[in-house]
Amino acid sequence: MRTAAFAERQAVAAFTWAAEKFADVPDQLRRDWRRQVPEEQKHHDLIVARMAELGFGLADRPVSRGLWESLTACATGAEFCLKIARAEERGRRAAVQLVAFLADDDPLTAAIFQEIADDEVAHVALAATYFGWSPAQD
Numbered sequence: 001m002r003t004a005a006f007a008e009r010q011a012v013a014a015f016t017w018a019a020e021k022f023a024d025v026p027d028q029l030r031r032d033w034r035r036q037v038p039e040e041q042k043h044h045d046l047i048v049a050r051m052a053e054l055g056f057g058l059a060d061r062p063v064s065r066g067l068w069e070s071l072t073a074c075a076t077g078a079e080f081c082l083k084i085a086r087a088e089e090r091g092r093r094a095a096v097q098l099v100a101f102l103a104d105d106d107p108l109t110a111a112i113f114q115e116i117a118d119d120e121v122a123h124v125a126l127a128a129t130y131f132g133w134s135p136a137q138d
């Protein structure tokens with residue numbers, strides 16, 4: 001869950017950064033990125049609140065900076081959009097697996113990850129809408 005919370009916080013930062021940085025994508029896509037930021041923040045807050053209920057803290061365990069470095073190295077908005085869509089799709093699939101795993105033992109946590117997985121469908125779809133990408137291509 002700590003990894004998932006970090007990924008959501010990273011998504012907040014990445015979409016905020018990309019909406020400022022990339023002038024080479026349609027204005028509408030930059031608006032779509034900005035519009036997504038509160039939803040990524042909601043995902044982060046839902047996970048952190050549930051972790052607190054379960055008695056876990058956000059300990060200072062090292063988390064990988066690899067994705068962040070790879071995202072901020074993108075030369076174009078299209079490259080960023082495709083790269084983050086792949087990462088979000090991986091996260092969405094992990095959330096779907098977690099939901100199945102937790103369904104019986106921890107339905108509250110499962111419901112949080114189900115909501116996140118449902119929201120991520122639209123995030124991943126931006127790469128399809130603007131650049132014709134689909135997860136099946138990978």
Ligand SMILES: [Fe+2]
Pocket residue numbers: 008011039040043116120
């Ligand atoms: Fe998210």
Ligand SMILES: [Fe+2]
Pocket residue numbers: 011040088119120123
């Ligand atoms: Fe997302």
